Amino acid sequence: MNKLYIAKGCEPLRMTLDLLNRINPLDGKNKNIAIGIKPNLVCASPAEEGATTHPEIVEGIIRYLFDKGFNNIKIIESSWVGDSTKRAYKVCGYEDISRRYNIPLIDLKDDDFIVKTYKGMSFKICKTVFDLDYLINVPLIKGHCQTKITCALKNLKGLIPDSEKRKFHTLGLHKPIAYLNAIIKQDLIIADAICPDPYFEEGGRPEKLNRIVAGFDPVLIDSYAAKVLGYKYNEIKYISIAHNENSGIPISNETEIVSIHDDYSDQLCDVEIVQKEKKYLNIVDEADACSACYSNLVSALKKLNESGITEKFADQICIGQAYRGYKGIIGVGNCTSCFEKYLPGCPPSVDGIIKFLSDVSGHDIKN
Ligand code: SF4
Known part of the structure; x- marks a missing residue:
């Protein structure tokens, strides 16, 4: 084995x-x-x-x-x-x-x-x-x-x-x-x-x-x-x-x-990725989010980060099933439908999240 x-x-x-x-x-x-x-x-x-x-x-x-x-x-x-x-x-x-x-x-x-x-x-x-x-x-x-x-x-x-x-x-x-x-x-x-x-x-x-x-x-x-x-x-x-x-x-x-093809049997692993820090994820408050939902938010934030918009966020962005029925300020997905501002969808699309967060921040994303 x-x-x-x-x-x-x-x-x-x-x-x-x-x-x-x-x-x-x-x-x-x-x-x-x-x-x-x-x-x-x-x-x-x-x-x-x-x-x-x-x-x-x-x-x-x-x-x-x-x-x-x-x-x-x-x-x-x-x-x-x-x-x-x-x-x-x-x-x-x-x-x-x-x-x-x-x-x-x-x-x-x-x-x-x-x-x-x-x-x-x-x-x-x-x-x-x-x-x-x-x-x-x-x-x-x-x-x-x-x-x-x-x-x-x-x-x-x-x-x-x-x-x-x-x-x-x-x-x-x-x-x-x-x-x-x-x-x-x-x-x-x-x-x-x-x-x-x-x-x-x-x-x-x-x-x-x-x-x-x-x-x-x-x-x-x-x-x-x-x-x-x-x-x-x-x-x-x-x-x-x-x-x-x-x-x-x-x-x-x-x-x-x-x-199978060449000899490196004395090594456990001859390649290692260096994971990059993703500081922009600190503005996300995730609790029991589905992978598709969370992943779409991360992809949207990556794009917004390239345009400098994530730095302008004062409020946390909440996502996940644990927010069902709870009140909050900014939410992504149907699970946050009781929030002051939320984006419907289950899960919402990457483009939808980019537009929503750009509108919420008051800054347009530069393409
Ligand atoms: S909105 Fe839908 S996809 Fe997103 S966390 Fe809730 S149940 Fe999952």
Whole structure:
């Protein structure tokens, strides 16, 4: 288990095939098992933007599975709150894969759910998950504006209904993410770090890391991801909780790194992003905000910051489900509808937030 397989390069299809041929993960399995491939299609944005899984990686997995005689395969996903999974499948190149290989694309937003409980916390989980015999998780190694990073553990959040995603945010994200992983076991992880955005979940600032990382342990993969993105794994609360809940073991000097294409096996991690400080986020008061909502606010503030508008704000900007029913001054999203000035939307768009905050501050943004 304590092994990471790393392929370096910029040809995702070939790298994926090389990884799988080396690992041979389904050796001995019945050829009729139901296999689910879960990419990260958080929003309808092509992989080059750094938010979504490269379709060539999923294509490589399908080709490998076909080659080994496995044909009962589906791609499963539910994009974040406010975005359409079907649009993401189309924009991200998955409709094309589905057509060429005759693989169904399942939009889990249309699925029923089953309730499961772990340590007193109940979870609605999409029914399709329980029809699978083998789950291949294909996340990105990527930044996240609330949890700092997202990779294998958090990618399972795409297997729950939107109402449950909102609930996760009211529970602070970390514990429910870790507990969800105690319920759903992932059989294989192939993590995309070709050109992820190291800062934000919705992409737009891709960095060429040119690697794909594979393994069987989500805690190990995520602690590697944390290291690549410039954090210690124990700075990411849900990784530590998942470790304590026996979902895996973090990276250490004991971890064996298997390099597929060149020899750097004596190094745990040969690339580390330096995270930049984002002072303009100090004007945000976030409490249980959904990722899409918070991420749109962060993107809007980044733009406003470039125009010097964020420095002119005297009041905090509030966002999140914890503000429902509370009075305040400036709020973003339907959850702040009792505020003196608030922007409707669930979530509001980046452009809408830019216009709203420009109006509130009394300054026009320079394009
Ligand atoms: S308005 Fe509230 S419920 Fe809607 S996306 Fe924003 S935080 Fe979530």
